[in-house]
Amino acid sequence: MLRLALYQPDIPQNAGTMIRLCACLGVTVDIVEPAAFDVSDRHFRRSGMDYLERAAIARHDSFAAFDAWRRGAGHRLILAETDGVTTHTAFAFQPDDIVMVGRESAGVLPEVYAAAEASVHVPMRSGLRSLNVAVAAAIVLGEALRQVGGYPEVLEGRGEPSPTNLGLARDWPLK
Numbered sequence: 001m002l003r004l005a006l007y008q009p010d011i012p013q014n015a016g017t018m019i020r021l022c023a024c025l026g027v028t029v030d031i032v033e034p035a036a037f038d039v040s041d042r043h044f045r046r047s048g049m050d051y052l053e054r055a056a057i058a059r060h061d062s063f064a065a066f067d068a069w070r071r072g073a074g075h076r077l078i079l080a081e082t083d084g085v086t087t088h089t090a091f092a093f094q095p096d097d098i099v100m101v102g103r104e105s106a107g108v109l110p111e112v113y114a115a116a117e118a119s120v121h122v123p124m125r126s127g128l129r130s131l132n133v134a135v136a137a138a139i140v141l142g143e144a145l146r147q148v149g150g151y152p153e154v155l156e157g158r159g160e161p162s163p164t165n166l167g168l169a170r171d172w173p174l175k
Helices: 012-025 042-054 063-073 110-115 133-148
Strands: 003-007 028-032 057-060 077-080 098-101 118-121
Touching: 003 012, 012 028, 012 042, 012 133, 028 063, 057 063, 063 110, 077 110, 077 133, 098 133
Parallel strands: 003 028, 003 098, 028 057, 077 098, 077 118
Antiparallel strands: none
16 A cells, blocks of 8 residues: 655654544555654654554664665655656556655755656645645645545445545535
């Protein structure tokens, strides 16, 4: 299944938000260290709330260790970067892809870019620098899950989300 990799995260609140996202969606999180904070830091734990215990998290000591592991396991590395080559909606995700987001302060190093099989970006209005990394991760991961049929609703046999299985009334207005 799809995975989300956090490359040397430097803001614990964003890392916690992405771990919570992955816990809710059933996606494993790979943390590529070193992180700029102790993963036991209270801000990190507060952002992830009680979802940290419900998330599948794998830690890697370095990018080299992560890259060796993912290549051995047959995972493609897809970077989600502001200067990614392809828009996230035009890219064909595969079920075993790993979507990687870079550090909030500096993105990823050139050797990480060189190791990736592809890079994607979320189209934005011109003149704006970037999305928050957790927001960008959610947008890209959401599209990847949609493409591969990886949302929990689909995997648990409940079919495509509908007003009924989302707990909404059947006659809700579509506007």
